[in-house]
Amino acid sequence: MQFREQIKRHAPRFAVEAFIKARARLSAPPLEDIKLHDYRISADPSADARLTLVIPSVASQRAFGGVTTGIDIFLSLGQRTGFDLRILADDFETDGDRDLIDRRARQFGLDPAGIALVPRSAQTPEVPVRRNDLFLSYNWWTTLNLNQLIEAQAALYGRPPLPLLYLIQEYEPAFYPFSSTHMLARLAFDSPWPAWGIFNSSELFTYFTAQKHRVDRSYVFEPRLSDSLRPFVTQRDDKKRQILIYGRPAIARNCFSLIEKGLVEWVKTDPAARDWAIISAGTPHDDIPLGNGQAIRSVGKLSMEDYARMLQTTAIGLSLMSSPHPSYPPLEMAHFGIRTITNSFANKDLSATHPNIVSLADVRPKAIAEALADACRAYEADPRGGWDRCIETPFLQPGPFHFVDQLAGDLKALLA
Known part of the structure; x- marks a missing residue:
């Protein structure tokens, strides 16, 4: 964006026109x-x-x-x-x-x-x-x-x-x-x-x-809940200091840039952040440094069994969705005893569906960081609290x- 603005402001007219024509030729068709x-x-x-x-x-x-x-x-x-x-x-x-x-x-x-x-x-x-x-x-x-x-x-x-x-x-x-x-x-x-x-x-x-x-x-x-995950949901392993994010940087509605900025803010403002691992599952991407020695580590797309194992042991989840559809990751996380942070959208509010879900109306980095800090404190006070708040919901109904x-x-x- 800055490069384009510099061309528009300072380049000669013929250069601007050449740039516009070149961009049109290189643009993907609708x-x-x-x-x-x-x-x-x-x-x-x-x-x-x-x-x-x-x-x-x-x-x-x-x-x-x-x-x-x-x-x-x-x-x-x-x-x-x-x-x-x-x-x-x-x-x-x-x-x-x-x-x-x-x-x-x-x-x-x-x-x-x-x-x-x-x-x-x-x-x-x-x-x-x-x-x-x-x-x-x-x-x-x-x-x-x-x-x-x-x-x-x-x-x-x-x-x-x-x-x-x-x-x-x-x-x-x-x-x-x-x-x-x-x-x-x-x-x-x-x-x-x-x-x-x-x-x-x-x-x-x-x-x-x-x-x-x-x-x-x-x-x-x-x-x-997927039939592939169902056999694992009752196996209540101990939770560890691990944050699982649903990371799909190329899918705009999953708001990866907000997730990254929220984590940067959390690492900067919460001293406890140094004790937590941060895992991104979804699509592969490079590991992303967050400051203070922390980074998002990408594991890409997991098999259903590996995903289930990660859900069983993860304490905190962060999954955003700019859409009226609930999306599956926050529901899966919550039912696996994970304290889950997601967002509301129009008529959607997943906090009404499970006690483990916090649904943010404000998704600016500071609000995400505060929600992460709250979830970390809740884990330290009661490491198995996420499991204890698990309830039977229609999401778990088989058949x-x-x-x-x-x-x-x-x-x-x-x-x-």
């Missing part, structure tokens, strides 16, 4: 230019109902919580309806990684061989479409891409368009500044075609409704998503 595309359809004569999940990728290395949730809902619906199952991977990938799909399918009692995985191989993919094909979209651009396909399906079979199932796990327009991309992400929430929304959390659904968006039918589920039976019944009735 995301919609990369992600939006059409489909060509061909008739599939089968009369069997089929559910197709359209998702950017199912590769294991890209599967954070939202991808796994989407796959689990897809498989749950397949299990309840008996529909044929197919996945269209929207990104260009060559390795055909289906390890995650196969593992999750077996956990649902489904034969992995019966689930077709179709990688994208052309700018305009050709997709065989049945009369009774239903589509489940994962995000805004897969939703917009499917609009044209569903219209073509309706024309091919001479019937009204079938509803698109839209899995809404974030308020995606807020990922982008006011722009063409922002408006297209909003358009996906205001579709002129039939859409049934599946919302990850009541907080997100409330926010969606407050923005005056609409879908024809709504199904809401609450976040719940299927509660809305799936209703949605599966509605889908079968739709195609009857």
Whole structure:
């Protein structure tokens, strides 16, 4: 920013114009230019109902919580309806990684061989479409891409368009500044075609409704603990002086810069900080010095077992999310007996969901540092206090998503 301002203020006009032209040439195209595309359809004569999940990728290395949730809902619906199952991977990938799909399918009692995985191989993919094909979209651009396909399906079979199932796990327009991309992400929430929304959390659904968006039918589920973490949550190991942060520097909504500044302020103002280890889990990044001999040590993306072990022994957690969605890390931390610092946002206040959560309205560095100091003092006064405050909440409830039976019944009735 300072370099750009210096050019604008002091460089000759011809140099400023050259700089602007060079920047335009080097700028990435709008995301919609990369992600939006059409489909060509061909008739599939089968009369069997089929559910197709359209998702950017199912590769294991890209599967954070939202991808796994989407796959689990897809498989749950397949299990309840008996529909044929197919996945269209929207990104260009060559390795055909289906390890995650196969593992999750077996956990649902489904034969992995019966689930077709179709990688994208052309700018305009050709997709065989049945009369009774239903589509489940994962995000805004897969939703917009499917609009044209569903219209073509309706024309091919001479019937009204079938509803698109839209899995809404974030308020995606807020990922982008006011722009063409922002408006297209909003358009996906205001579709002129039939859409049934599946919302990850009541907080997100409330926010969606407050923005005056609409879908024809709504199904809401609450976040719940991953089955991979569930076996570990009752193993109450001793906590140690360790702060775990959810560190994803490249994901703006996770507010890594605020986390870093808050830790710098805490290290500077709290003498007890020297006794604590600070671990960043999420995506890999360089270790970051904080002053006074302290640093954030990055461990990157952990296996679920390693993550569970870290949750069991960590005393304090710091996880921010600039979004109406609760996000999973602060909920996971709190239920593993971690004194957890997060933030409120609009109608979201996670402190109401668990005694271990402090939800900050003020996320300036000083406020984060004070919350960390308070949590450290609480740990010194009662090292096992985080475990003692653990309570049973809906987040711990096992079993299927509660809305799936209703949605599966509605889908079968739709195609009857």
